[in-house]
Amino acid sequence: xxxxxxxxxxxxxxxxxxxxxxxxxxxxxxxRGAIARIExxxxxxxxxxxxxxxxxxxxxxxxxxxSWNGELLERLLDQDHAAIVEQxxxxxxxxxxxxxxxxxxxxxxxxxxxxxxxFHPGTRILLVIEIKxxxxxxxxxxxxxxxxxxxxxxxxxxxGWDAIGVAKLLVVRDDRTARRRIDQHAATFGNAFPDRIxxxxxxxxxxxxxxxxxxxxxxxSESQAVARQQxxxxxxxAERGSRSSS
Numbered sequence: 001x002x003x004x005x006x007x008x009x010x011x012x013x014x015x016x017x018x019x020x021x022x023x024x025x026x027x028x029x030x031x032r033g034a035i036a037r038i039e040x041x042x043x044x045x046x047x048x049x050x051x052x053x054x055x056x057x058x059x060x061x062x063x064x065x066x067s068w069n070g071e072l073l074e075r076l077l078d079q080d081h082a083a084i085v086e087q088x089x090x091x092x093x094x095x096x097x098x099x100x101x102x103x104x105x106x107x108x109x110x111x112x113x114x115x116x117x118x119f120h121p122g123t124r125i126l127l128v129i130e131i132k133x134x135x136x137x138x139x140x141x142x143x144x145x146x147x148x149x150x151x152x153x154x155x156x157x158x159x160g161w162d163a164i165g166v167a168k169l170l171v172v173r174d175d176r177t178a179r180r181r182i183d184q185h186a187a188t189f190g191n192a193f194p195d196r197i198x199x200x201x202x203x204x205x206x207x208x209x210x211x212x213x214x215x216x217x218x219x220x221s222e223s224q225a226v227a228r229q230q231x232x233x234x235x236x237x238a239e240r241g242s243r244s245s246s
Contacts, residue, residue: 001043001044003041003042003043003044004041006038006041006043007038007039007040007041007042007043008039010038010039010043010054010055010058011039013058013059013060014035014039014058017057017058017059019057019058021035021036021039024054024057024058025054027057028053028054028056028057029053030050030053030054034046034050034054035054038051038054048062048064078133080133080173081131081133081173084131084133084171084173084219085101085115085116085131087219088116088129088131088171088219089101089116091204092116092118092127092204095204095205096120096121096122097118097119097120097127097204098118098119098120098121098161099116099117099118100116100117100118100159101115101116101117102114102115103117103155103159105151105154105155105158107151107154107155108151110147110151112144112147112148112151114128114129114130114148114152114155115129115130115131116128116129116131117129117152117155117156117159119156119159119161119163120207122207123165123207123208123209124162124163124164124165124209125163125164125165125166125167125207125209125212126152126153126156126161126163126165126166126167127166127167127168127169127204127207127213128145128148128149128152128166128167128168128169129168129169129170129171130144130145130148130168130169130170130171131171131172132170132171132172132173132178133173134173134178138185138188138189141170142188142192145168145170148168149166149168152166153166164209165209165212166212167203167207167212167213167214167215168193168212168213168214168215169200169213169215169216169217170193170215170216170217171217171219172216172217172218172219173218173219173220174218174219174220178218179218182216189216192214193214193215193216194214195213195214195215195216196215196216196217197217197218199213199215200213200215200217203215
């Protein structure tokens with residue numbers, strides 16, 4: 001991070017809001033000295049939490065990004081995402097679902113892409129699956145998945161799938177950061193996705209139209225499982241339920 005440029009930009013936003021350092025400090029709940037240090041080019045001495053606090057009254061937000069060997073980190077994340085998609089597709093196909101991946105749509109002016117869209121011919125249920133290989137932005141994830149669920153029947157019709165109901169599943173790459181992030185919003189995620197691994201697996205094998213799935217599935221990519229085995233020893237585990245259920 002260019003802390004000098006960050007400080008200059010931060011100060012420019014404060015002045016645009018006609019705020020003194022003390023005013024901003026009071027609104028953010030930090031000391032005036034913290035504001036001064038950031039503007040003087042020492043943002044690297046502040047915690048991310050502090051930076052988020054002081055950015056909020058300015059109508060700004062903090063974005064942290066990790067870089068590694070140019071674009072190789074992005075490729076690594078893409079590989080994990082693709083590996084999880086592959087596991088999900090194999091499970092669904094074995095359970096009798098028709099499956100399509102990366103399904104793009106443009107319906108009533110709303111555009112997007114569904115990671116995995118599946119149709120169960122016997123029950124005429126559609127399943128919308130969102131797969132996240134990194135910790136999801138809570139509000140954006142919920143809004144995006146709700147929109148795809150709402151449009152799913154129309155999207156399915158473009159593929160000749162005449163569905164009468166829609167279920168949804170959020171699949172998150174299993175790691176401690178993701179679990180901690182979701183635990184911080186347990187009530188929100190619990191309300192939106194009450195179903196966990198035991199019911200998810202049972203429902204996917206025998207869909208119940210009377211009670212559509214609303215699931216959150218922590219799933220490790222196969223590459224993760226191998227890495228864990230190498231680090232910890234023992235048998236790799238491809239999936240786990242939430243801490244509160246199994």
